[in-house]
Amino acid sequence: xxxxxxxxxxxxxxxxxxxxxxxxxxxxxxxxxxxxxxxxxxxxxxxxxxxxxxxxxxxxxxxxxxxxxxxxxxxxxxxxxxxxxxxxxxxxxxxxxxxxxxxxxxxxxxxxxxxxxxxxxxxxxxxxxxxxxxxxxxxxxxxxxxxxxxxxxxxxxxxxxxxxxxxxxxxxxxxxxxxxxxxxxxxxxxxxxxxxxxxxxxxxxxxxxxxxxxxxxxxxxxxxxxxxxxxxxxxxxxxxxxxxxxxxxxxxxxxxxxxxxxxxxxxxxxxxxxxxxxxxxxxxxxxxxxxxxxxxxxxxxxxxxxxxxxxxxxxxxxxxxxxxxxxxxxxxxxxxxxxxxxxxxxxxxxxxxxxxxxxxxxxxxxxxxxxxxxxxxxxxxxxxxxxxxxxxxxxxxxxxxxxxxxxxxxxxxxxxx
Amino acid sequence: xxxxxxxxxxxxxxxxxxxxxxxxxxxxxxxxxxxxxxxxxxxxxxxxxxxxxxxxxxxxxxxxxxxxxxxxxxxxxxxxxxxxxxxxxxxxxxxxxxxxxxxxxxxxxxxxxxxxxxxxxxxxxxxxxxxxxxxxxxxxxxxxxxxxxxxxxxxxxxxxxxxxxxxxxxxxxxxxxxxxxxxxxxxxxxxxxxxxxxxxxxxxxxxxxxxxxxxxxxxxxxxxxxxxxxxxxxxxxxxxxxxxxxxxxxxxxxxxxxxxxxxx
Numbered sequence: 001x002x003x004x005x006x007x008x009x010x011x012x013x014x015x016x017x018x019x020x021x022x023x024x025x026x027x028x029x030x031x032x033x034x035x036x037x038x039x040x041x042x043x044x045x046x047x048x049x050x051x052x053x054x055x056x057x058x059x060x061x062x063x064x065x066x067x068x069x070x071x072x073x074x075x076x077x078x079x080x081x082x083x084x085x086x087x088x089x090x091x092x093x094x095x096x097x098x099x100x101x102x103x104x105x106x107x108x109x110x111x112x113x114x115x116x117x118x119x120x121x122x123x124x125x126x127x128x129x130x131x132x133x134x135x136x137x138x139x140x141x142x143x144x145x146x147x148x149x150x151x152x153x154x155x156x157x158x159x160x161x162x163x164x165x166x167x168x169x170x171x172x173x174x175x176x177x178x179x180x181x182x183x184x185x186x187x188x189x190x191x192x193x194x195x196x197x198x199x200x201x202x203x204x205x206x207x208x209x210x211x212x213x214x215x216x217x218x219x220x221x222x223x224x225x226x227x228x229x230x231x232x233x234x235x236x237x238x239x240x241x242x243x244x245x246x247x248x249x250x251x252x253x254x255x256x257x258x259x260x261x262x263x264x265x266x267x268x269x270x271x272x273x274x275x276x277x278x279x280x281x282x283x284x285x286x287x288x289x290x291x292x293x294x295x296x297x298x299x300x301x302x303x304x305x306x307x308x309x310x311x312x313x314x315x316x317x318x319x320x321x322x323x324x325x326x327x328x329x330x331x332x333x334x335x336x337x338x339x340x341x342x343x344x345x346x347x348x349x350x351x352x353x354x355x356x357x358x359x360x361x362x363x364x365x366x367x368x369x370x371x372x373x374x375x376x377x378x379x380x381x382x383x384x385x386x387x388x389x390x391x392x393x394x395x396x397x398x399x400x401x402x403x404x405x406x407x408x409x410x411x412x413x414x415x416x417x
Numbered sequence: 418x419x420x421x422x423x424x425x426x427x428x429x430x431x432x433x434x435x436x437x438x439x440x441x442x443x444x445x446x447x448x449x450x451x452x453x454x455x456x457x458x459x460x461x462x463x464x465x466x467x468x469x470x471x472x473x474x475x476x477x478x479x480x481x482x483x484x485x486x487x488x489x490x491x492x493x494x495x496x497x498x499x500x501x502x503x504x505x506x507x508x509x510x511x512x513x514x515x516x517x518x519x520x521x522x523x524x525x526x527x528x529x530x531x532x533x534x535x536x537x538x539x540x541x542x543x544x545x546x547x548x549x550x551x552x553x554x555x556x557x558x559x560x561x562x563x564x565x566x567x568x569x570x571x572x573x574x575x576x577x578x579x580x581x582x583x584x585x586x587x588x589x590x591x592x593x594x595x596x597x598x599x600x601x602x603x604x605x606x607x608x609x610x611x612x613x614x615x616x617x618x619x620x621x622x623x624x625x626x627x628x629x630x631x632x633x634x635x636x637x638x639x640x641x642x643x644x645x646x647x648x649x650x651x652x653x654x655x656x657x658x659x660x661x662x663x664x665x666x667x668x669x670x671x672x673x674x675x676x677x678x679x680x681x
Contacts, residue, residue: 203571261458
């Protein structure tokens with residue numbers, strides 16, 4: 001049974017904050033296919049194109065017909081627990097610190113038998129729902145949860161290791177002036193987090209009423225190195241989830257724009273904003289990945305899907321987003337030793353002022369906020385939100401050159417564009 | 418005056434018979450800047466980026482790179498700042514005559530009126546009433562509008578509402594009159610601009626900018642400590658940075674006033 005999670009007590013100042021130990025990190029390159037699926041929250045396995053066999057673990061050739069045509073494919077999530085084991089004294093440091101740890105052999109409905117981490121709510125002979133989770137090292141691990149997932153299932157300590165659930169965690173939403181920032185703050189608060197919301201230029205009017213009462217407003221201007229450093233000095237040690245909602249998107253490309261003012265602002269708000277936040281909050285979070293129930297857990301970036309392929313109607317903005325995406329991979333690599341997940345969201349145009357003339361579909365701030373909480377709850381890493389983002393991703397995969405031409409012709413909805 | 422030497426100023430300051438008042442806000446990233454509609458280019462607030470602080474980037478020294486607009490913090494407006502002054506000779510901060518950088522100041526105290534009404538406007542009648550007490554505004558002098566606005570919190574200082582900023586300033590008639598009839602050197606305020614917050618709706622819009630710069634005169638804004646100045650008798654030292662073709666410049670504004678007392 002799942003022990004309901006209790007609000008964590010304050011730490012004793014007499015004890016050292018434990019360093020993050022990581023679960024084993026070696027995977028084969030084919031094994032990384034499962035990590036790709038886990039990062040997107042899919043339960044997908046290799047399947048032989050010739051004989052249709054699902055494979056597990058990852059193979060280089062089909063174990064039945066020896067075909068090398070193995071492709072990642074979404075698999076049915078059902079399974080049956082054949083046997084369970086409680087490991088009481090694991091040899092591995094990560095598991096030893098978290099023992100006892102339950103694992104099980106699960107016979108998947110689609111064929112293979114899988115060694116999986118086992119949720120407290122199920123045991124031998126039970127039907128289970130399988131998923132691929134990213135463990136603290138960011139690698140795929142099979143996880144078995146009860147077929148009918150009980151309401152407190154997320155409180156299971158083994159499951160919590162695989163997620164970044166906002167419950168009892170402390171979040172920083174970096175910009176409460178954006179619609180996405182306000183929606184995200186509200187969604188995180190509703191999910192059980194304590195939420196700090198950054199407000200830049202406090203001398204400008206701000207309607208604090210738009211935020212839930214429980215949210216705490218803090219001064220934060222991501223474009224100002226000192227402002228970010230000052231806030232990190234105050235609360236850096238108790239930010240468990242950071243959601244960077246600062247945004248600065250402007251329509252326009254290169255040739256028809258005078259000067260570099262807008263382009264600089266795009267760089268300052270988006271790229272340097274991320275740099276400032278990472279250099280100040282990053283190290284503190286990385287040091288607290290194993291800090292109990294309310295350990296530091298996740299860093300959330302909200303990117304435009306045009307980070308992947310330039311949309312000239314928002315050409316310089318797309319370019320800055322591409323730089324941010326690249327930087328996020330650096331951040332992810334540097335945060336991983338601390339067990340912190342860097343979660344990247346990709347969206348098409350948001351339903352906000354600076355995409356006003358862009359025709360629908362557009363992503364509503366509330367939709368994105370909901371997706372953020374869901375991704376934290378599921379522990380996934382790469383999230384495409386909305387039809388446009390999915391569409392761009394598909395077209396990019398199919399033919400990047402075609403997408404380049406298509407985006408070049410796609411205006412921003414304004415006359416003459 | 419024939420026996421007067423530059424050393425006499427320093428001696429008088431040392432003796433306390435001349436006093437210096439600092440009329441400058443500290444340049445800080447948080448200090449409000451003018452806000453234009455977002456589709457226009459914006460003035461940058463101050464940003465301080467550390468080069469080194471006795472660390473690996475410079476073991477023995479501390480210094481910063483800074484970025485800011487020409488119109489951030491306590492600053493000087495040159496005639497080239499406004500379209501009305503764009504063709505005048507010597508209209509930028511690097512070419513304006515250095516003789517203009519030291520000049521007398523008249524201080525008109527409207528702090529009571531501004532406290533009662535954030536949209537308070539200085540009128541010609543008010544200046545004429547001031548002149549009946551203190552004498553005529555001398556040609557070539559600064560006119561400083563004291564509102565005590567500099568004592569407000571940042572939010573009340575910017576005083577932005579849904580229909581724009583509400584801060585005091587001059588009305589169009591008094592500006593034209595001060596420039597054309599009194600020949601003032603410039604006009605200074607405690608607020609973010611020389612013009613009132615709602616001056617975009619005046620005729621002409623932004624009359625202080627329009628008339629001052631059109632006649633080759635100057636603006637000073639974001640001043641403070643005007644309450645420490647006498648109505649007449651202070652001399653301002655206003656030397657903007659010599660920025661190539663600069664439209665304005667942050668600067669340290671100092672006032673020399675007579676009398677005993679501690680430095681401002």
